[in-house]
Amino acid sequence: MPPKATITKEQILQAAFDIVRMQGLEYLTARGIAQKLNCSTQPVYRIYANMDEVKDHVYEMAVDLMRNQIFSYQDEQNSPALNMAIGFLHFAKQERYMFQFVYLSGYKSFDLNQEVFIGETLSMKPMLHSKRFRAIDESKQRNIFIKISIYLIGIGTMIHSGTLKMDFHEAVEMVRDMYEAIMAYEGRSSS
Numbered sequence: 001m002p003p004k005a006t007i008t009k010e011q012i013l014q015a016a017f018d019i020v021r022m023q024g025l026e027y028l029t030a031r032g033i034a035q036k037l038n039c040s041t042q043p044v045y046r047i048y049a050n051m052d053e054v055k056d057h058v059y060e061m062a063v064d065l066m067r068n069q070i071f072s073y074q075d076e077q078n079s080p081a082l083n084m085a086i087g088f089l090h091f092a093k094q095e096r097y098m099f100q101f102v103y104l105s106g107y108k109s110f111d112l113n114q115e116v117f118i119g120e121t122l123s124m125k126p127m128l129h130s131k132r133f134r135a136i137d138e139s140k141q142r143n144i145f146i147k148i149s150i151y152l153i154g155i156g157t158m159i160h161s162g163t164l165k166m167d168f169h170e171a172v173e174m175v176r177d178m179y180e181a182i183m184a185y186e187g188r189s190s191s
Helices: 009-023 030-037 042-047 051-072 080-094 096-104 120-129 138-161 168-189
Strands: none
Touching (some): 009 030, 009 051, 009 096, 030 051, 051 080, 051 096, 080 096, 096 138, 138 168
């Protein structure tokens, strides 16, 4: 009798990630993972106490995918902050189910007074290349980042859902205009 194949944690996570990426969070079940791996649900529950643990890990993988895609967009004519924003809009458009999982599912919520927003410290790095941004008080830098993030998520949601029928370049211009308006407001109020 041939030995039973051992299903690993990595295989379970990859199968779970693939399900969410291709079908959406609502399709992520132990049975769905088992079907994808051609096994029973027993390996899933041997490694994970429950599906919430699997979802937590898949959420982290989704955020990592988002970060990689956001920072992979490069146009040397743009500032690093604008490249990050454009990368985010591409993520919203191209990764439908991952965008839903991270931003629209309600799976994770943030109290901005007590927690760091999704990728905040990493995402603020491109803004720190701007002399104007660095000249602003650190607490106001965070306010700028949060306001721009919320604006980007809103536009990203509308692009993602097809609600916003506009050229992608128009959306980029809207983001650029909002960044300038927020920088002017926060910069002026810091003196």
